[in-house]
Amino acid sequence: MADAHAHGHDHGPDHSHGGGHGHAPSYRGYWIAWFILLILTVVMIKIHNRNVLLAGIGIKSCIIGWWFMHLKHEARALVWTVVLGGLGFVLFLFYLMYFEAAKAIPSV
Amino acid sequence: MALTHSHGTDAAHGHDHPSGFWSKYIFSFDHKVIGVQYLILACIMGLIGAGLSVWFRTQLAWPGKAGMSPENYVMAVTMHGTIMIFFVVSLSLSSGLGNFCIPLQIGARDMAYPLLNMLSFWTIVPGAAIMVASFFVEGGGAAGGWTSYPPLSALPKAAPGSGTGQTLWLLAMAIFVVSFTLGGLNYVATILNLRARGMTLMRMPITIWTYFISAVLGLLSFPALTAAAIMLLLDRHGGTSFFLPSKLILSGQLQTNTGGTPLLFQHLFWFLGHPEVYILVLPAVGIAFDVLAANARRPVMGYKASVFALWAIAFLGMIVWGHHMFISGMNPYLGKYFSISTLIITAPFALLGVCLLGTLWRARIRFNTPMLFALGLISAVGTGGIGGLFLATATADLHFHDTYFVVGHFHLMIGVTSLMGTFAGIYYWFPKMFGRTMNETLGKLHFVGTMVGTFVVFTVQHFQGMGGMTRRYYEYVNEYVKPAAALNPLVTIFAFIAFGSQLIFLVNFFWSMFAGAKASKNPWEATTLEWTAESPAGHGNWNEPPVVRGDPYRYGEGADGKGWKLQTDA
Amino acid sequence: MSRRDRGSVWRFLLPVGFLAFTAATVAAVLFKDWMPPVASEHGKGVDGMITYILCAAGLIFVAGHLLLAKFIFTSGADDAPAYKPIGNKAEMLFTIGPTIFILLISEIGVLFIGNPIWGQVFKEDPEDFQIEVIAKQFEWIAHYPGRDGKFGPFRMEKYDEVDNIAALWKKDKESRDDLVVRGKLILPAGKACQIRIKSFDVLHSFNIPAFRTKQDAVPGIYTKTRFVATTPGDYEIACAEICGVNHYKMKAKVQVLPLEKYMKWLEEEPGFFE
Amino acid sequence: MSGEAAAGHGHAAHGEWECEPTPFKASWPKVMMWWFLIGDAVLFGSLLVAYGFNRVAAPAWLPQDKVFSMNFITVMTFTLITSSATMATAVAASRAGDRKNACLFTMLTAVGGIAFLGMQVYEWWHMIGHHGARLTVGPKLEGFPDVPAFSAYFFMITGFHGSHVLSGVFILLYTGFNALRGRNGPEGVELAGLYWHFVDLVWVFVFGTYYLI
Known part of the structure; x- marks a missing residue:
């Protein structure tokens, strides 16, 4: 956003507070994140452990969300909305349905 | 696609002053025109949906006299439910009045993305057309209940409407979800980003809060229905078995499906279905707050508490869907959880109700039509809400589930409450829409008819439900239910009254549009922002951007003795 | 726009209307x-729960409408002095008080009255009589395990509309002595019955209003419900989940026999393949 | 396209139509995009929840590493992750005003997306041609039962994800082209980037839950 100002691409609604975002992150950071993601993928494939897999999914999605999608630089309200709305309710849906699926007695 | 580029440099200013008929009234970008378009579409769909209910009510009261076959009956109840929920209440309350009043009440020129707004209206039109067209295909419209639980809705042979009719139903619903999602994105972005200077979040009228919350709920819950619809379509036409278990026998034939379960659909459906109830009810309550404050000449009681209660209802509403499934074969322990969590919602809901009621404390009431509807809404939301206590308790639900108690309860909530809110809103904002007022005499007649009709119908249905009268029965052939079913003619007569008074409304609405008395800028002496715009407001709403200097409900504190102050006044 | 409403007829009409509605509703309850006459043990508990909510909710309903009527009736006319704030304390009391009250009565109800009865309905006890109910479009079929106490497994391939309605197979030794009764469910009085429900096609709901029993029949899985019928006599099953065109006709008789008679019937009735 | 917004809130009205700060501290297109992604996340979430439900309830499931070549899936994942990294780079370049690099990296991302799609096509071809899988028939595997749900969920979830990738590729090509011309500001690239990262994010979940667990 800060750069947006500098280059004259301001658009009314947000320009008054866009300055809080700090500098554009360097390219290098992204490629480090990329490397970590690759390593994690390999680890997930090699280790057939459910907990490791779930942890791997969690860490990978955090890296993508946090660095690539710039949640790091976003307002806290947005971060919480994404975490609760996009993930929380879905996990809760699965959590409750897990008991259901595990307990049903097949009849044929 | 369009979302990817943020701010156009190819500014097309041509529509700023639309002159032609088409660009002004049909493919308009103006949120007010789009809002009215939604309202008119909802009126048309409402005639169809309510007409269906009159048809099957006649059958219930005098079996065999309505020229209705059992096939017609299951189709009529299904389509009545679907049309009323998605194409009447959602369209008129959420989309229609929402589009109309959000920019006006927050001081924006238009929605954040007017093109998207127009597109979402023109997406819903074919959806509505497809829904209506499904009556005329072979086998008739969908007949699996508005919940369309598989396997009934997944196997074309299970019911007459489960053929093409059900496919068109799913298609229309998918279109509806797309349109509603686009609209919801617009609502959220507009309310978050385009508030006029000084319009902080806690200075927004409660109507805006409720629209915001219902848009958020819609965006979070409708995708679950989309997923369920995709899977159901695949089950119907791709031969998959997401919801179809192994070895079903239908009309003597062994089916080839393997491995699915219908409970999955029910979970996904109600993950949407329960928030959907709040999507429909909350904006009505919000409008009632505005109307009550303006016509009781006092600020709403407990503004902050109400906002808190709304958020609490929204959050809890997302995690209690299973109370629609107590006896669906769900794990009994989940039944206990859903009972307890659902009953927690009584707290914020009671808070909301008490704030509505308290707004009348030490009031100076003006009994105009919108106010009468708002007062009726208080009673409806209270009466309907109390029925919820029974249904949320799993134990009591053993008796009440799928009886007319449920029917009475949810009609009071998402039928009467939301329509009372819608009517209050339409009568209230009509001057802003057309620069004219609706006829008060007809309006009051409409109110009496609606009030007496609906309250008798749905209260009596509660008692019929206590008698164990089951839903979606073409005729009551069981012995035990005879005393309860004996009340059906009474219910039907009052349903006629309720339906007839809606015709009065339609006449009033369209007549006043052209011939109503001219209205001034602020006919109700209300304080919120929309009353600073012209009546009717032009494209762009204001010439000068309004600056907000106070709370939305500034009644009883006027310095010059007039007893009220606009939100823009110092 | 009806600015001067001092003598408005609505100031009287609305309170009278709301009070009349309240009075009529309360009278209808009192x-x-x-409710249909109750004939099962947990049914009494269900009725107790309903009565509890009726009292609690009735209180809220009546109080709310009285207040509504009072506020409307005593509201000043338009030329009365402008609104004076009520005061934070009074407002807090007025809003938070009822909220906590309603939360408490509803949660106490569900935790201490409702959930124990809910538990009874899903209790599993090997001592109970095991009965299976099969739902199909549009009839109910009762399936008893017979003398060996074991249900024969389903062989859906062997289903036949006329000869093998319950989709059993005579080569299975568990099936041989099973009893199959179409359109009628025979139950013992005073003894707990564990009902295992199965659907052959679409969703149905096993609903005996007199027992306050309702449980969906879900194809693919067994659902369970449990009750103790108290009074011998005839009752009805009605389907409570839309299952197609003839949903309304999908009913069956429930015959509750005294225990000795029931045992005798079980002994004497020939098995399905006998 | 979105020029009509400019009438009210863009360049033309800037300064005279000030708005209150928003709690998300982002412009409305970005807010809209985020909410769209949240909704889409719930949609994918629901599909995956359905898969999880069926998987838990299913009596048998096929071993994924016997059906798919795990190395191939890993390469697919690598491709998508790499394209995500190039996308992030494109966003950074666009923010720094480096039009050329912004376009270059956006296009590279699109190439990555196309490569991924190609591999997915191969994957489907392999499933259909080699394993004989259909929407209603599970892949045939020596010594394992037929699990139709395995292929039904495979085709539905990867197909749905693939359609997102496809639309993402079009968006990227369009955005990259516009970025070079300077038609959209950094925000255009950023929004396309958000969408692309989201597609990658979904793949992380699909990869973890469908292919590995």
Whole structure:
């Protein structure tokens, strides 16, 4: 956003507070994140452990969300909305349905 | 696609002053025109949906006299439910009045993305057309209940409407979800980003809060229905078995499906279905707050508490869907959880109700039509809400589930409450829409008819439900239910009254549009922002951007003795 | 726009209307027993729970409408002095008080009255009589395990509309002595019955209003419900989940026999393949 | 396209139509995009929840590493992750005003997306041609039962994800082209980037839950 100002691409609604975002992150950071993601993928494939897999999914999605999608630089309200709305309710849906699926007695 | 580029440099200013008929009234970008378009579409769909209910009510009261076959009956109840929920209440309350009043009440020129707004209206039109067209295909419209639980809705042979009719139903619903999602994105972005200077979040009228919350709920819950619809379509036409278990026998034939379960659909459906109830009810309550404050000449009681209660209802509403499934074969322990969590919602809901009621404390009431509807809404939301206590308790639900108690309860909530809110809103904002007022005499007649009709119908249905009268029965052939079913003619007569008074409304609405008395800028002496715009407001709403200097409900504190102050006044 | 409403007829009409509605509703609850006569043990508990909510909710309903009527009736006319704030304390009391009250009564109800009865309905006890109910479009079939106490497994391939309605197979030794009764469910009085429900096609709901029993029949899985019928006599099953065109006709008789008679019937009735 | 917004809130009205700060501290297109992604996340979430439900309830499931070549899936994942990294780079370049690099990296991302799609096509071809899988028939595997749900969920979830990738590729090509011309500001690239990262994010979940667990 800060750069947006500098280059004259301001658009009314947000320009008054866009300055809080700090500098554009360097390219290098992204490629480090990329490397970590690759390593994690390999680890997930090699280790057939459910907990490791779930942890791997969690860490990978955090890296993508946090660095690539710039949640790091976003307002806290947005971060919480994404975490609760996009993930929380879905996990809760699965959590409750897990008991259901595990307990049903097949009849044929 | 369009979302990817943020701010156009190819500014097309041509529509700023639309002159032609088409660009002004049909493919308009103006949120007010789009809002009215939604309202008119909802009126048309409402005639169809309510007409269906009159048809099957006649059958219930005098079996065999309505020229209705059992096939017609299951189709009529299904389509009545679907049309009323998605194409009447959602369209008129959420989309229609929402589009109309959000920019006006927050001081924006238009929605954040007017093109998207127009597109979402023109997406819903074919959806509505497809829904209506499904009556005329072979086998008739969908007949699996508005919940369309598989396997009934997944196997074309299970019911007459489960053929093409059900496919068109799913298609229309998918279109509806797309349109509603686009609209919801617009609502959220507009309310978050385009508030006029000084319009902080806690200075927004409660109507805006409720629209915001219902848009958020819609965006979070409708995708679950989309997923369920995709899977159901695949089950119907791709031969998959997401919801179809192994070895079903239908009309003597062994089916080839393997491995699915219908409970999955029910979970996904109600993950949407329960928030959907709040999507429909909350904006009505919000409008009632505005109307009550303006016509009781006092600020709403407990503004902050109400906002808190709304958020609490929204959050809890997302995690209690299973109370629609107590006896669906769900794990009994989940039944206990859903009972307890659902009953927690009584707290914020009671808070909301008490704030509505308290707004009348030490009031100076003006009994105009919108106010009468708002007062009726208080009673409806209270009466309907109390029925919820029974249904949320799993134990009591053993008796009440799928009886007319449920029917009475949810009609009071998402039928009467939301329509009372819608009517209050339409009568209230009509001057802003057309620069004219609706006829008060007809309006009051409409109110009496609606009030007496609906309250008798749905209260009596509660008692019929206590008698164990089951839903979606073409005729009551069981012995035990005879005393309860004996009340059906009474219910039907009052349903006629309720339906007839809606015709009065339609006449009033369209007549006043052209011939109503001219209205001034602020006919109700209300304080919120929309009353600073012209009546009717032009494209762009204001010439000068309004600056907000106070709370939305500034009644009883006027310095010059007039007893009220606009939100823009110092 | 009706600015001067001092003598408005609505100031009287609305309170009278709301009070009349309240009075009529309360009278309807007090003077008529709407519920079908109860004939099962947990059914009494269900009725107790409903009565509890009726009292609690009725209180809220009446109080709310009285207040509504009072506020409307005593509201000043338009030329009365402008609104004076009520004061934070009074407002807090007025809003938070009822909220906590309603939360408490509803949660106490569900935790201490409702959930124990809910538990009874899903209790599993090997001592109970095991009965299976099969739902199909549009009839109910009762399936008893017979003398060996074991249900024969389903062989859906062997289903036949006329000869093998329950989709059993005579080569299975568990099936041989099973009893199959179409359109009628025979139950013992005073003894707990564990009902295992199965659907052959679409969703149905096993609903005996007199027992306050309702449980969906879900194809693919067994659902369970449990009750103790208390009074011998005839009752009805009605389907409570839309299952197609003839949903309304999908009913069956429930015959509750005294225990000795029931045992005798079980002994004497020939098995399905006998 | 979105020029009509400019009438009210863009360049033309800037300064005279000030708005209150928003709690998300982002412009409305970005807010809209985020909410769209949240909704889409719930949609994918629901599909995956359905898969999880069926998987838990299913009596048998096929071993994924016997059906798919795990190395191939890993390469697919690598491709998508790499394209995500190039996308992030494109966003950074666009923010720094480096139009050329912004376009270059956006296009590279699109190439990555196309490569991924190609591999997915191969994957489907392999499932259909080699394993004989259909929407209603599970892949045939020596010594394992037929699990139709395995292929039904495979085709539905990867197909749905693939359609997102496809639309993402079009968006990227369009955005990259516009970025070079300077038609959209950094925000255009950023929004396309958000969408692309989201597609990658979904793949992380699909990869973890469908292919590995």
